[in-house]
Structure formats: C-alpha cells, structure tokens
Amino acid sequence: MLRNSTARQLPSTLRSCGRQTQRRTFLSSRRARPSGRAVERLNVQELVRKSHDYERNRRIFLWSGTVAGLVSFVWTAYKLVGELRKPAQLDSSLPSTDPLSSSDAADRKVVIRDENGHEIVPTGNSTVPAFPRILELPNTASGPDATAAIEPTGSTEYTLVGLGLRTVTFIGIQVYVVGYYIATADIAALQNRLVKKVNPIATTLVPGERDELRTALLDPVIGEETWNELLAEGIPARSVFRVVPVRDTDFHHLRDGFVRAIQARAPGASAPGADDEGFGEAMRQFRALFNRGTVPKRKEMLLIRDGEGRLSIEYEDGTGKKKSKVGTRQLIGTVDDERVSRALWLNYLAGKKVASEPARQSIVEGIMEFVERPVGTVAAQVV
Missing domain, CATH: 3.50.70.10 (Chalcone isomerase)
Structure with missing residues (x-):
C-alpha cells in the first residue's frame, strides 16, 4: 500500500516539478531571447533627440560653409582690386636721386x-x-x-x-x-x-x-x-x-x-x-x-x-x-x-x-x- 501511495503521489510530484521546470524554463527563455519585433525596443525620445542634434549640426555646417565662402569671395575681390590699383613695382636699384x-x-x-x-x-x-x-x-x-x-x-x-x-x-x-x-x-x-x-x-x-x-x-x-x-x-x-x-x-x-x-x-x-x-x-x-x-x-x-x-x-x-x-x-x-x-x-x-x-x-x-x-x-x- 505504501508503494501504491508513493506511486500515486509520484506523478503529482513529477507533474508539479514539471510545471515548475516549465515555468522556470519559460521565464528564463523570455529573458534570454528577446522578441524579434524591433518596435518593442524603440526609444522615441532618444530618436527625437538624435534627429534634432543631426539637423542642428547640419545647419551649423551649412552656415559655416556659406559664411566661409562669402568671406573668401570678399577677401579675394578686395585683394584683386588692390593689386589692379597698385602701381607698377618700382626698381629698387635706382638711385635715390632718380625721380x-x-x-x-x-x-x-x-x-x-x-x-x-x-x-x-x-x-x-x-x-x-x-x-x-x-x-x-x-x-x-x-x-x-x-x-x-x-x-x-x-x-x-x-x-x-x-x-x-x-x-x-x-x-x-x-x-x-x-x-x-x-x-x-x-x-x-x-x-x-x-x-x-x-x-x-x-x-x-x-x-x-x-x-x-x-x-x-x-x-x-x-x-x-x-x-x-x-x-x-x-x-x-x-x-x-x-x-x-x-x-x-x-x-x-x-x-x-x-x-x-x-x-x-x-x-x-x-x-x-x-x-x-x-x-x-x-x-x-x-x-x-x-x-x-x-x-x-x-x-x-x-x-x-x-x-x-x-x-x-x-x-x-x-x-x-x-x-x-x-x-x-x-x-x-x-x-x-x-x-x-x-x-x-x-x-x-x-x-x-x-x-x-x-x-x-x-x-x-x-x-x-x-x-x-x-x-x-x-x-x-x-x-
């Protein structure tokens, strides 16, 4: 009778262990293997911040290039006009008494x-x-x-x-x-x-x-x-x-x-x-x-x-x-x-x-x- 009682209790114990094993296996599997759906990992605020930083840096870069181009153009034009207006180089070998x-x-x-x-x-x-x-x-x-x-x-x-x-x-x-x-x-x-x-x-x-x-x-x-x-x-x-x-x-x-x-x-x-x-x-x-x-x-x-x-x-x-x-x-x-x-x-x-x-x-x-x-x-x- 003891043997039978043990036999009757054993499946329920095994079943209980199996349920616990399955539960642990189920929980551990979710933590170890994330879902393949990317939307579950998106951080909208982080994406907004990165997008804002990108657009800001892009504007800074474009404006810097524009300003540098304008400065270069004005400086080149100024130097060119100065050279065009500059008289011919005088011969330094001439004596000081020569006009x-x-x-x-x-x-x-x-x-x-x-x-x-x-x-x-x-x-x-x-x-x-x-x-x-x-x-x-x-x-x-x-x-x-x-x-x-x-x-x-x-x-x-x-x-x-x-x-x-x-x-x-x-x-x-x-x-x-x-x-x-x-x-x-x-x-x-x-x-x-x-x-x-x-x-x-x-x-x-x-x-x-x-x-x-x-x-x-x-x-x-x-x-x-x-x-x-x-x-x-x-x-x-x-x-x-x-x-x-x-x-x-x-x-x-x-x-x-x-x-x-x-x-x-x-x-x-x-x-x-x-x-x-x-x-x-x-x-x-x-x-x-x-x-x-x-x-x-x-x-x-x-x-x-x-x-x-x-x-x-x-x-x-x-x-x-x-x-x-x-x-x-x-x-x-x-x-x-x-x-x-x-x-x-x-x-x-x-x-x-x-x-x-x-x-x-x-x-x-x-x-x-x-x-x-x-x-x-x-x-x-x-x-």
Whole structure:
C-alpha cells in the first residue's frame, strides 16, 4: 500500500516539478531571447533627440560653409582690386636721386591719346571724361569791348598741372570739373622758385625734399602764404583755370560762388586797403560779366590770368568767330585789378577750405612732377 501511495503521489510530484521546470524554463527563455519585433525596443525620445542634434549640426555646417565662402569671395575681390590699383613695382636699384625711385611716382596723372591723337587726361567723371593736356590759347589785347570775339595775336601753350571735381553741400552734388594750366614757358620760373624755397643750392629736389615741399603746399597757412607770395610776384606769369560744368547751371550761380571765394580771400590776398574804392569797383566789374543766362553742361569756361594779373573770362557759347579744338570761345570780359584774380586763384590753390580738394591735391602732385626735374625742363608725363 505504501508503494501504491508513493506511486500515486509520484506523478503529482513529477507533474508539479514539471510545471515548475516549465515555468522556470519559460521565464528564463523570455529573458534570454528577446522578441524579434524591433518596435518593442524603440526609444522615441532618444530618436527625437538624435534627429534634432543631426539637423542642428547640419545647419551649423551649412552656415559655416556659406559664411566661409562669402568671406573668401570678399577677401579675394578686395585683394584683386588692390593689386589692379597698385602701381607698377618700382626698381629698387635706382638711385635715390632718380625721380622714378620715389613712391610718389604712383600719383602721376595718366596721359592718353584720343581718336584724333591729342593727349588727354582722364577726369574720372562720366559727363566730362577728359581734359586736354595742352591748351593752345590765342593772345589777346585787352580792350573796352567785353563782348568782342577773340582776335588772336599769336598763341600761348599751356600745360595741365592738375584737375579735380567741385562738389557742394554735404551730399556732394557735383558742379564742375576744374583744371589748372600754366603757360609752358613760365614753368621754369615756378620750378626755380619752389626748388630754391626748399634747397637754395639745388636745381632739383630729391624724394625727401619733395615730401617737405608737398607738406608745405598742403598746409592751410604755409600753403596760402606761399601761393600768395608767388602770385603777387607774377609767378607763374600766365595761368588758366578751365571750368567745365557736369550739370546744367547758370552764370549767376557760378558768379555767387566766385564772389564768395574772392571776398573770403581778399583780406589776406591783397595789400592793406583791399576794400577800398578801387577794389570795390573791380568787384562790380566782375559781377557784371556774369549777367548772362544758362550754362549747359560740358560747356567750357576759361579764367585766364596774364603776366600783369589781369583776369580775362572766355566762354564757349557758340557765337564767336574763332573756332578752337573744343568749340567756339567768346571773350566775355576782363578785370584789370590783380587782387581779384589772385584771390580767385587762391580759392583753388591753397588755404583751409578750397573750392575742390581733389583739384588742390592733384595740382600739388603736378607741382611735384615739375620740381623733380632740373629747372628749365617740363615734367615728363606717364602715358
């Protein structure tokens, strides 16, 4: 009976052990062998974070490349423009006394030839693109008839020294291009005087001396004193300011600007008593010359100072009898008082405030071309 009882109990025990074994086997198998379905292992938050990091890094990389490309483009363009504007490399083997060894050779004005073979100097302005390097002006005798056409008694050659654009108001409205010409035969006297001013025993100036002269001419006080002294002594004896408007204007507008300039310079440019009756009469004569109408753009006006300081004004109005290379010039009048032309010249050449700073700078550089050559020779132009 015991055996039978044990036999009856044994299957239930075995069955219980089997169930436990199966349960342990079942549980252990789930832990050891995960399900093949991938969705059960996804971490959505982690995936979102990784996606966000990827997109952020991608944007950073793309923007970095864009910025680097723009910087490279701008820097390359800047360097290229700098190289294109850079003058030709000077030969360092040249002696210091050679004009071409100076760094200011880069400031020389460029002279080219037009389709007719005439030498011209670019102005940088699209309306008035160039000025002639040489002016051939007829010599005229002064007379009471201010409206008579120019009757030549020979001619005088004038060489361009410098030019520039006059602007007005704080926004820089362009008015006209002005160029300063000196009679070629009178350049030697100006050369000699300026060279001796820096070095009394020299016949030409070396780079360091030219820098000294340039600084003096650009100084508001010293420059005005220098030019006032030269003009009072008739050096240079004959010179011209060529004025060509870049926009339509009128004689009254030009007159007002000239009169203000003369009145501002007259006390320092004239002898004591500059405001006397004689000077006042000269100013009335000067104003009367501008009682005219409009001045279209590109029309030429010449302010001419002769050896006695007499001021003559010629205008290309198309009604004169003398045909020049640039048009028909008409003598519209003269003013004999030397103080008027001297004050007007100082308005362009020197002082704290000039009519055109680019013109003053260009004129000074033109003077440097003169004094770097031996006295009696005309400065060579770079073609």
